[in-house]
Amino acid sequence: MPSMFEKITKKLVKELGDRQLRPVKCLVSATKIHQFSLIQRKKARSQFWQLPDEPLDVSLMHILEPGSSVPDAAVEVPAAFSYTVVRKQQAAGSVNAGAEAGFSGETAACRATFLEYRIVSTPEETWNHLQQRKLPDPEPAVLKQCREAGANVYVVTDTVELLNNPVLTDLSSANVSGKFSLPLDILVKGKGQGGGLKVREKTVTVPKGSVVAYKRKQLVFYRRGWGICYCEDNDQETFPTDFKLLEEEVSQKVKAAKLSKGMQNIVFSNLLAMLGDHKALQDRKALQNLMYKLEQEPFGHLDGPGGTILTELRKDSRYPEVGSKCLILYLLEALMVLSDIQHVLLAQSMEKRILLPQRDLVRSLLEPNFNCFQNIPFTLQPKLLAPLQGEGLAITYGLLDECGLKMELNSPRSTWDPEAKEPLSALYGTLSVLKQLAEA
Template sequence: MTLFENVTRALARQLNPRGDLTPLDSLIDFQRFHPFCLVLRKRKSTLFWGARYVRTDYTLLDMLEPGSEPSDLTDVGKFSFKNMLDARAEGEVDVPKTVKVTGAAGMSRSSTLEVQTLSVSPKALESLHQERKLTAEHPFLKEMRNRGENLYVVMEVVETVQEVTLERAGKAEGCFSLPFFAPLGLQGSINHKEAITIRKGCILAFRVRQLMVNGKDKWDIPHIYNDNMQTFPPEGVIQASDAGEAHEDFRTLKEEVQRETQEVEKLSQTGKSSLLSSLSKLLGKKKELQDLEFTLEGALDKGHEVSLEALPKDVLLSKDAMGAILYFLGALSELSEVQQKLLVKSMEKKILPVQLKLVENTMEQNFLRDKEGVFSLQPQLLSSLGEEELTLTEALVGLSGLELQRSGPEYTWDPDTLPHLCALYAGLSFLQLLTKAS
């Protein structure tokens, strides 16, 4: 993860834990995420990773007929952060006989990140809505309508109050004693330092709401929307703006994962086997995995089926299948490269079902628990694992923040581990589905 992305994610979690504040992941794009900018969404939001939005070259104001400009933005508040650390980039995991990973990332001690939150006021939006109609024949709108794209309007941003230089320094060490860790390339230590200067007025995070186009020149930005709503609904279709499904308990997340796996299950036997073979080679290689995401996103952007280079040419991925695979790639990308390599070893040893059941049982007990506490696991969950498989499993879940103790059966729950375990649960579900088909 880049230093900029590291800091924007940590900032979003500080200001809006488990909320709809999206961190910007690319410094070069910050000018395209100011209030009223139009953006496209490339993947849905879920608990373990946020929605991904990409810029366009237009704003909502570009789509409206000439008229009065909206009033100034509302200053919601100013905040300061010192020595901000991203929990996913800092910590220590020490699993007996396996691996010790330590690292640190954050801002230099002399730096303070000062930000302010600016938003479009309801009054300003209402005035704009009443006074300026949509330019129905605008080429960009016509293109988006023809492609069936959904458009979103940036309504609130978090920006820097003054220029700041951020630094990150860290050290990662690995020590491994079991033979099966040697092929993973997890040895030695790495010292790392980098710095970046962020100018005043740079957007670090943002909130969006969906643009709705009704008829020829009517538009609206509802307060509440869901994934089923369309910016350009078919004529005569009235869409309700019910709130999307929230992750109120583990059952909700489980059902969501099952819906996505059902789309992957529709692939042919050859398609699933080829996809598994491709992923086995990509896991543990962050850049290559991201390239696969970008390939799928590019295909979705063009709105047609695609045949990936890793798949036989006669295996085409539909839009729904690509969306489901992107869903799981998002979860796998949240895992560290070490965890991804451990998943490959777990597939080879055919212990994914045991690991999936372990994570599932843990979250069933603790999903709604927002404070640290002790819980127990059934001894038989791990009884089928041999020494090597148990060690591998301890490392895999330990790097998500869940420390297993062989003495058991009581374990300590840390609420901060929930998003990481959700990502691991989705990744395990996906790979288990593919391994069953191979």
């Protein structure tokens, strides 16, 4: 059941009508939360509930390198909130459970409070100023603890702060009378007529300056940099995965497959036939059908190149489920992330046997920018471009352009786009697996 304090903060947030405001649920947190405070939320072990916000005893200023003073936050005009509710209820009845008991009663409840508050907000200029400051090396202990716990971290951007010392009052009473042959409570004892009035009063004094509601934004940390996740769903990770995890994932998939040379050759040649189909819709449909049949137990049946791959997989009695099947499904999923144009360009890359230099080039883009959430310029390394001259370079630039990186053939310079990370990761996985298959 919500506490008296939580009931009031929820009423205030509802009155203010700002969906981003979060009511503070306990008085202890109200004295810990301030502007720029850090808050962690650990991941629940169930998908059906979330753990509550947990204020940390540090602020954003404590984990950043020292810098010049922060601009003053904007303060809105002070306001007030008064809340009073009176509830009265009557009841009567009788009970016969081996003994006679008749009763009538009346209950009443009253809650009242008066809050004076101000809303403190943080202007955009402040965040621009703060993001110029880096994280110290090594990282602060509090961040290490949150990383190891798998918790997401947030920063308080706006607060609703009290300007007075309100006393929250909850007054309730019960008046019961009647004829009893059983003792009901301390108000009535024994047989006969009886009656009693029970009054209960609860009061809580909230200290001036307490935060009763707040807004927060999720933080994202990468290397010595950091950023703010502005999406309302907060579906980012505070400590996003590193490129090395993608690299290890691909490597593990390939090692676990243990494909024979003959099997590698069959998969490679038949995927080439499927990707080289210039009828894009048929190409994508064929890849999807192969995925569906692979997911069936036992494998389904197909005609064409996909059917040839399924036939050979049925002959692979060593690790048909754990190895070969998983690797091919992994490759097909990566291909489905890529565009139809990229499928055609990949078929050309397979024919020209330029998969290895293409993979190394994509790696050179992903590794330094994997957790970069800003548009920053980059330059392709000349030694990585050397094996990709002429038509091979045009094919490669086309693959990158379809990922969202605007490349020009006469220039190795471009700008990193954070939205290109997912298709580039899929391209890296695709090139890595195809390169392994091509070794047959």
